[in-house]
Amino acid sequence: MKADVEIYDTTLRDGSQGEGVNFSVADKLRIAERLDAFGVHYIEGGWPGSNPKDLEFFRLAARRSWRNARIAAFSMTRRKGSKVEQDELMRQILEAETPVVTIVGKSWLLHVEEVLRVRPDENLAMIGDTVRYLKDHGKEVVYDAEHAFDGYRENPDYALATWQAAVTAGADCVCLCDSNGGRLPKEIAGIVRTAAARLTTRLGIHTHNDCGLGVANGLAGLEAGATHIQGTINGYGERTGNCNLTSIIPLVHFKLGRRGVPADSLPRLKELSEFVDEIANFRHDPRQPWVGQTAFAHKGGMHVHAVDRVARSYEHINPEAVGNARRVLVSDMSGRTNILMKAAELGFQLAPDAPETRAITTRVKELESQGYEYEAAEASLALLIRGILDHNPELLFTVDSYHVSMRSNGRQSVCEATVKVRVGDQVHHTVAEGDGPVNALDGALRSALVKSFPQLGKVALTDYKVRILDGVAGTAARTRVLITSSDGRREWGTVGVSENIITASLQALVDSIEYALLWQSK
């Protein structure tokens, strides 16, 4: 079914410009895969040519098939005084081989004359030439009108002329941007309404959160006639961030009553939000609307039934509709629903009342209280579920012993790991060096196991993150290690937790290899 509102995710481009956000290529692919599975309509992967990482992302993305989303590459209008077909930016954007290209251009005369230093008519030509050139190359073109609202306030005729230039050249969507986040919902609505009456193309809205109005302004745009909205998961982005899609997505569905992402994706919203934070190595904001841990938490103390009645009257929607849970009444049931959904995604069919389901839920809760997180470690969760369903299946291999050491000559340091593993009645003993302990351990473990399992030759560790968890009352701080592995076709995540970083890393590495052997490289 066609959507009424197109969700355009720019977490990987505008979002990655936020302070502290630094995605690796593997991170970007994992996030893109999740967004695709969730059902967003567009994923803006980056700005090819701005850095080699984005170029590599597009090279890998072009080889994958995407179920729901169209991949977009971002760039700007051709440079002044150059021919579009000779412009370096155009060469780079075509090289990204995406079906969609998003081009940013100027609407505000102040920027045209004082920042870009071109004549107003040359700016119009830059917009028109660029859009036409990309349409001629078969692209779907989204035109991002930078500072659209500030530009319109200062000179409405000129701003409209720039948007019209994109429409005339064949743009599929003109997206009005509140680039510095300074406008109010009423102003956004008024200008979007005027643009909707004048332009014959689809209209989009792109807002920033500098006044705390990113979501409100995005919503105002949608109510005034925009049918395309750009934003980021958890509101990542420059300064105070972009319009937060984890609010916009449920707002479109529950409050505007329009079709955005597929309805059956909504119960996975909280999980998507936590996944992206986990990959970005941020603590999930407990007070985040819709998806935060306290979003549906009620201070209780009354009789359970009374709280139930009161809680519902205090909630604007049913928390489970977005994968969240009411906190006073954290029933065993809601925990179980999440596990059942997650298990089904991983290919396990569990009955809600089966004793195994209860055992898995209890085990997951136990481990989460020790610091494990499964949002981005689906492979570890799959192994845990398999372990309980198959009543502790025989291990494919065991690590008998290991040793990690580091030496440094003051300038360079090298880590060395030795590992002894057992596969059936065979014992392999290997040594490897690496630029860090995890790297060395991974090398030793895989070179020991590849003798028995040659399919591991294709598997590589692509990323790992370390988070120190606060010690709770009297216990030492624990370390959580999250590892991403790849077999070249897809990525999977595993987790380890320990007071010792090496032990935590080994757990995550062992899970990663077991998962590869059981699920991936068959």
Ligand SMILES: [Zn+2]
């Ligand atoms: Zn922006």
